[in-house]
Amino acid sequence: MLQLTPKQISERSALRINPCKTCQPVGAMYAALGVHRCMPHSHGSQGCASYHRSFLTRHFKEPAIASSSAFTEGNAVFGGGSNIRAAVKNIFASYDPDIIAVHTTCLSETIGDDLKTYISEMTIPEGKLVVHTNTPSYVGSHIQGYANMMNGFIQYLAQSSGQANGKTAVFPGFVNPGDMRELKRMLNLLKTSHTLFPDTSGVMDAPMTGYYSMYPKGGTTIEEIKSLGDCAQVIALGELTSEEPAKMLERLCGVHYETLPLPIGIENTDRFIMAASQITMEDVPYELEEERGQLLDVMLDSHFYHYGKKVAIFGDPDTVLGLVSLTLEMGMIPKYILTGTPGDAFLRKTRALLERYEQDDCTVKAGGDLFELHQWIKNERVELLLGTSYGKQIAKAEDIPFVRVGFPILDRYVHSYFPIVGYRGALRIVEKISEALMDRQDRDAADEDVELVM
Numbered sequence: 252m253l254q255l256t257p258k259q260i261s262e263r264s265a266l267r268i269n270p271c272k273t274c275q276p277v278g279a280m281y282a283a284l285g286v287h288r289c290m291p292h293s294h295g296s297q298g299c300a301s302y303h304r305s306f307l308t309r310h311f312k313e314p315a316i317a318s319s320s321a322f323t324e325g326n327a328v329f330g331g332g333s334n335i336r337a338a339v340k341n342i343f344a345s346y347d348p349d350i351i352a353v354h355t356t357c358l359s360e361t362i363g364d365d366l367k368t369y370i371s372e373m374t375i376p377e378g379k380l381v382v383h384t385n386t387p388s389y390v391g392s393h394i395q396g397y398a399n400m401m402n403g404f405i406q407y408l409a410q411s412s413g414q415a416n417g418k419t420a421v422f423p424g425f426v427n428p429g430d431m432r433e434l435k436r437m438l439n440l441l442k443t444s445h446t447l448f449p450d451t452s453g454v455m456d457a458p459m460t461g462y463y464s465m466y467p468k469g470g471t472t473i474e475e476i477k478s479l480g481d482c483a484q485v486i487a488l489g490e491l492t493s494e495e496p497a498k499m500l501e502r503l504c505g506v507h508y509e510t511l512p513l514p515i516g517i518e519n520t521d522r523f524i525m526a527a528s529q530i531t532m533e534d535v536p537y538e539l540e541e542e543r544g545q546l547l548d549v550m551l552d553s554h555f556y557h558y559g560k561k562v563a564i565f566g567d568p569d570t571v572l573g574l575v576s577l578t579l580e581m582g583m584i585p586k587y588i589l590t591g592t593p594g595d596a597f598l599r600k601t602r603a604l605l606e607r608y609e610q611d612d613c614t615v616k617a618g619g620d621l622f623e624l625h626q627w628i629k630n631e632r633v634e635l636l637l638g639t640s641y642g643k644q645i646a647k648a649e650d651i652p653f654v655r656v657g658f659p660i661l662d663r664y665v666h667s668y669f670p671i672v673g674y675r676g677a678l679r680i681v682e683k684i685s686e687a688l689m690d691r692q693d694r695d696a697a698d699e700d701v702e703l704v705m
Contacts, residue, residue, distance in 0.1 A: 263623075267591075267620045268620050268621070268622035269620050269621040269622050269641060270591050270620045270621075271565050271566065271589060271590060271591030271619060271620055271621055271624075271638075271639075271641070272392035272393060272394075272567075272590075272591030272592055273306060273392065273393045273659075274303075274386075274388035274392070274393060274396070275354075275386035275387060275388055275390075275391050275392065275393060275395055275396030275399065276293060276295075276299065276303050276354050276355075276356055276386050276388060276393075276396055277303045277306050277307065277393040277396060278386075278392070278393035278394055278395065278396030278397030278398075278399075278400065278425065279291070279352075279354035279384060279386045279396040279397065279399060279400035280293070280303050280304070280307060280315065280317055280354065280396075280400075281307055281315075281393075281397060281425070281451065281455075282352075282396075282397045282400035282401055282404075282449050283352035283354070283400055283449075284307075284315060284316070284449075284451055284454055284455060284470070285448070285449025285450050285451040285454065285470055285471060286350065286352065286404065286449055286470050286471050286472075286473070286476065287349070287466070287468075287469070287470030287471060287472045287473070288348050288349040288350065288466040288470070288473075289348060289349070289350045289351070289352050289466075289470065290316065290317070290318055290342055290346055290348035290350070290351050290352070291315075291316070291317040291318070291352050291354070292317065292318045292319070292320070292338065292339075292342065292351050292352065292353045292354070293317055293318070293319045293320065293354060293356060294320045294331060294334075294335055294353050294354065294355050294356060294359045294364065294366065294383075295319065295320060295322050295331075295355065295356025295357070295358050295359050296319070296321070296322040296323075296356070296358060297319045297321050297322075299319070299356045299357075299358075299388075300317050300318070300319035301319075303315075303317065304316075304317050306659065307455075309659065309661045310658060310659040310660060310661060310667065311427075311428075311455040311456070311667050312664060312667075313454075313455045313456065313457065315455070316465055318338060318342050318346070318351075319338070320334040320335050320338050320359070321334060321338070322334060322358055322359070326358070326362075327358060327362060330362055330363075330364055331359055331362070331364050332364065332369050335353070335364075335366070335369050336369065336373060339351060339373055339375070339381055340374075343375075343376050343379055346465060348379075348466065349378075349379060349380065349473060350379065350380040350381070350382065350473055351379075351380070351381045351382075352382050352383070352384075352400060352403065352404070353366060353370070353381065353382065353383035353384075354383070354384055354385075354386045354396065354399075354400060354403075355383075355384075355385050355386050355387065356386070356388060357387060357388045357389055360385065360386075360387040360388075360389075366383040366385075367383065370382075370383060380407070380408070380473065382403045382404055382406075382407040382408065383403055383407075384399045384400050384402060384403030385399065386399050386400070391592070391593070392591060392592040392593075393425070393567075393658075394425055394491065394492050394567055394568065394569075394592045395592070397425050397492060398492055398493070398495045398496055401422065401448070401449065401493075401495075401496035401499075402495060402496050402499045404448075404449075404476050405476070405479065405496055405499050405500050405503065406499065406503070408473065408476045408477050408479075409476060409477060409479040409480045409500055409503055409504055410477055410480045410504065411480035411481055411503075411504040411505065411506075412480070412481055414481060415481055415482075415483055416478055416481040416482060416483075417444055417483060418444045418445055418446050418478070418481075418482045418483065419438075419443055419444065419445045419446075419482060419483060419484055419485070419486060419527070419530055420445070420446050420448060420479050420482040420484070420485040420486070420500070420506070421434065421438065421445050421446070421447050421448070421485070421486045421488065422448060422485060422486070422487045422488060422489075422492075422493035422496055422497060423447055423449075423450070423488055423489070423493075424487075424488045424489025424492045424493050424513050424569050425489065425492050425567055425569065425570075425658065426489075426513070426570075426671075426672065427451075427455075427658070427666070427667040427668075427670070427671075428451045428452040428453070428454070428455050428456040428469075428667055428668070429452075429456065429667055429668045429669045429670045430670045430671060430672045430676065431447060431450055431451060431452040432452045432456075432670070433670035433672055433673045433675060433676060434447065434488075434514075434672060434673070435447060435450075435452070436673075437523070437524065437527070437539065437673055438527055440536050440538055440539055441524065441527045441528055441531060441533055441535070441536070441539075442531050442533050443527045443530060443531050446471065446475045446478070446479065446482065447471065448471045448475065448476060448479065449470070449471055450469060450470055450471045451469065451470070452469050453467055453468050453469020453470065454467050454469040454470050455667065456667060456668055457469065479500055479504070479506070480500065480503065480504030480506060481504075482506055483506075483530070484506060484507045484508060484509065484530070485497045485500060485501075485506055485507070485508035485509070486508075486509055486511060486523070486526055486527070487508050487509065487510045487511070488510075488511055488512070488513055488514065488523065488569075489512070489513045489569035490510045490511070490512055490569065490572075490596075490600070491568045491569050491572075491592070491594065491596055491597060491600075492567075492568075492569050493510065494508075494510045497510065509526060511523055511526060512569065512572055512573060512576070513569045513570060513572070513573040513672060514573075514672045514673055514676075515570070515573025515574060515576065515577055515671055515672055515676065515677065515680075516573060516574075516576040516577030516580050516677050517543065517546065517547070517577075517580055517674070517677065518576060518580065519573055519576055520543075520672070520673050520674055520677065521543075524539060539674070542673075542674035542675060542678075543674050545674070545678065546674045546677050546678050546681070549678060549681055549682070550580070550581055550681055553681065553685040554581070554582055556685050556688045556689055556692070557581050557582065557583050557635075557684055557685060557688055558581075558582035558583070559582060559583070559584065560583050560584065560634040560635055560688065561583070561584045561586040561632075561633040561634050561635070562578055562583050562584065562585055562586065562633055562634065562635040562636070562637055563585075563586060563587040563588075563589075563624060563627070563628060563633045563635070563636050563637065563638075564578065564585050564587070564588050564589070564637045564638060565587075565588075565589040565590065565591075565621065565624055565637075565638040565639070565642065566590065566638045566639050566656070566657035566658070567590060567592065567657055567658055568590040568592050568594065568597045568617065570656070570657045570658070570671075571588060571589075571590050571597075571601075571657075572597070572600055572601060572604070573671075573672075574637055574656065574657075574680070575588055575601060575604055575605075576604060577677055577680060577681075578637070578684075579604070579605075579608045579610070581681065581684070583635075584610060584612075584613070585605070585610070585613055586612075586613055586614065586631070586633050587613070587614050587624060587627050587628065587633065588601055588613060588614065588615045588616070589615075589616050589617075589619045589621075589623070589624050590616075590617050590618075590619070591618065591619060591620060592617065592618070593617055593618035594617050594618070595617070597615075597617040598615055598616075598617055601615045602615060614627055621641055621642065621645065624642075624645065625645045625648070625649075628645065628649055628651070629649070632649065632651070633651065634651070634652070634688070634691075635651065635652050635653075635654065635684065635687060635688060636651050636652070636653045636654070637653075637654050637656060637684070638655070638656065638657060639655065639656075639657045639658060639659055639660060640655060640659060640660050640661045640662050640663070641659075642655075643655075643662065652687035652688060652690065652691045653687070654680075654683045654684055654687050656671060656680060656683070
């Protein structure tokens with residue numbers, strides 16, 4: 252492989268090689284799947300919708316339903332108004348969703364389709380709804396698409412009746428269904444009446460029942476989204492994902508919000524639990540205290556395997572920030588930290604976290620790609636790689652232990668059922684990291700024994 256100096260790498264700005272992200276509509280489609288009886292709709296070509304569906308299906312190993320406006324060459328000239336009108340009519344007639352969530356693609360954004368006007372002029376069946384958001388694929392990432400789709404639901408549906416419902420709205424960030432289940436479990440233990448939005452648990456981890464259901468039982472209901480404006484406050488998890496939707500709800504309905512990092516690791520989970528506890532004025536239950544103590548015990552027992560080890564971490568910004576926090580708590584050194592989602596906020600938050608732990612020899616980048624990461628590792632090796640499936644080629648080429656975590660994980664099963672948030676989630680990550688490093692140590696020891704015999 253071509254060797255580049257750090258200066259040459261930093262100068263490359265017009266090209267991305269193996270980008271550490273995917274496009275906005277993937278995130279928008281995932282957010283829409285977290286709404287009960289919702290049909291995500293891709294306003295663009297069938298190829299775009301097929302790619303976005305297959306991407307989600309490969310990660311979750313569940314069918315990701317979605318429809319398409321089926322653009323052809325003529326739509327690039329004359330626009331897609333007739334397509335979206337026909338599509339909405341056919342979708343309600345054939346698939347009978349309660350709501351259609353429309354997101355745009357590169358083509359519809361480039362030609363400037365006015366979806367708000369199209370939707371306002373449609374004849375929508377009584378009791379049915381259509382919402383939309385703009386998700387141009389050529390800017391941002393799937394993280395922005397996820398947040399934009401949340402904004403679309405809030406703009407169209409959220410309302411304040413003037414009578415508080417006593418609930419806390421929790422925006423979970425871009426996480427797996429297993430994480431959403433864990434968040435709800437902790438909230439229930441804390442006796443926090445809540446609405447999780449969006450909620451893909453029960454949708455993208457639906458059980459095998461012997462027959463196919465297009466709309467599984469899970470998902471945030473339309474009524475729950477409408478009542479977000481009556482919530483007492485919002486806990487927005489994943490500061491770089493959920494803050495914009497929280498701001499939108501505050502502007503529209505005056506609901507106060509608090510942003511917190513994804514509860515990955517001890518400190519971040521502590522902050523989430525204390526925030527929920529302060530709302531209900533309930534004591535933290537022993538069950539959560541016990542889980543915290545177990546996590547600390549395991550981290551102490553295994554510290555000599557991971558203390559001082561250099562690790563490269565990449566993936567979605569909020570997930571990466573959580574993993575950096577956890578690895579620092581474990582005594583590891585996050586040597587290289589990279590996300591494909593652009594934004595200076597990621598750099599500021601990461602550097603502030605590193606300064607607290609007096610780690611000043613770490614490389615941090617937002618809007619980067621995995622070619623850069625590979626070059627950094629070639630220049631100075633690390634002892635562990637932590638990230639999505641796309642890191643496996645780096646791990647193989649450089650013979651580095653690799654732990655898959657985040658989105659997407661395309662070459663493994665079951666991962667989306669198990670959390671990485673909360674104390675239980677951190678316990679699982681510590682286990683996987685420790686096993687990877689212990690396996691490497693055992694293999695190195697075996698190689699030394701072979702050399703001695705020879």
